[in-house]
Amino acid sequence: MRRVNRGPSAAAENRAALIAAAREVFASDGYEAPLTSITRVARVGQGSLYRHFPDRISLALAVFEDGVRELEALAAEPGATLDAMLALMTEQMIASTAFVDMVSVSPADPRILRLGDHVAGLLDGLLAEARRAGRIRADLTAGDLMLAVGMVAGILSKKPAADRREAAELAWKLLRGGIGA
Secondary structure (H helix, E strand, O other): OOOOOOHHHHHHHHHHHHHHHHHHHHHHHOOOOOHHHHHHHHOOOHHHHHHHOOOHHHHHHHHHHHHHHHHHHHHHOOOOOHHHHHHHHHHHHHHOOHHHHHHHHOOOOHHHHHHHHHHHHHHHHHHHHHHHOOOEOOOOOHHHHHHHHHHHHHHHHOOOHHHHHHHHHHHHHHHHHHHEO
16 A cells, blocks of 8 residues: 655654664664665655755764763753763663764764764763762863773674673773773
């Protein structure tokens, strides 16, 4: 049975369906998953995909904006800690390594660089409090933490989903030796 084209009135619904489908497909099949898999899961046509997202990176960034909003919300909470932020980032990496794959494919894309700078800014705010409390080295920067996050993410991207949590815990345990006060 052929679907009825509802035209512009379905635009917001189609966009939301594409983002949800991309989140699911990227998490299970990785960043390089066929875009047709995403349109199939979203139950929209290829035209809808390209009207909303002119390229793969645009779609992936839309997916990861939700994750960044979660990070922003956590950073804004009174009493938010650097450990809580790194734990949330780790949970996001365990759920999907697609962002790591995207960054490694297009590291110089200005949209990706802006996103990385924004996340580093969120970390920087929490770093100041951790420094004052003496929980981390005084010379540690948000860039250092972004490097550590990238290292953990790189490890997780090579692991099957079932092994990611254990690998993340071990990686952070090893890295904490160089992060702590």
